[in-house]
Amino acid sequence: MHHLVQSSLMRKKSMASSLPKIIRHRELHGEARQLNRMTCRVRLDQLECPYLVEISGVKRLLDITRECIFIGLSNDSRYAVGLLYSFSDSHHSSSMGHDEDEAELNVIVFELSATLLRPVKILIFCYIFYTFFLYIY
Known part of the structure; x- marks a missing residue:
């Protein structure tokens, strides 16, 4: 069970690495994420x-x-x-x-x-x- 939770967290973190997804997350949830490294796919x-x-x-x-x-x-x-x-x-x-x-x-x-x-x-x-x-x- 712990392995499934950890893999879903890692998947969620990697999904939020593109700039449009980060911006959309900020607009929907009102919170900003500070990243050490970001890959912009746009x-x-x-x-x-x-x-x-x-x-x-x-x-x-x-x-x-x-x-x-x-x-x-x-x-x-x-x-x-x-x-x-x-x-x-x-x-x-x-x-x-x-x-x-x-x-x-x-x-x-x-x-x-x-x-x-x-x-x-x-x-x-x-x-x-x-x-x-x-x-x-």
């Missing part, structure tokens, strides 16, 4: 994720899986964080009064479900790259 390109977003006053269709660098998940696997670098081109920057060497780092927080990856917050950081010259006399 690839990012399988999620529905092209969204119309506004970044720096420009609305555009953002394909998250092709343009963002993912840096991690929240402890409860509800949110993912990604980075998106955008460099201003000379035509757009001169018309907007920006420097050609200015780049933006966009930190995007995504809400993650079993089928969707939706941006909920976009934080914008501006960087200006300077060129320094070293003169040797």
Whole structure:
């Protein structure tokens, strides 16, 4: 009897190792599970994720899986964080009064479900790259 209980517990633990099942369990039972190791059986390109977003006053269709660098998940696997670098081109920057060497780092927080990856917050950081010259006399 103890062997049957133990095998069913191990089976239940292994079933909950995929990300959609972890998220569904959290939504149904209201509890998060912290895992040391997790295998995600849903690839990012399988999620529905092209969204119309506004970044720096420009609305555009953002394909998250092709343009963002993912840096991690929240402890409860509800949110993912990604980075998106955008460099201003000379035509757009001169018309907007920006420097050609200015780049933006966009930190995007995504809400993650079993089928969707939706941006909920976009934080914008501006960087200006300077060129320094070293003169040797």
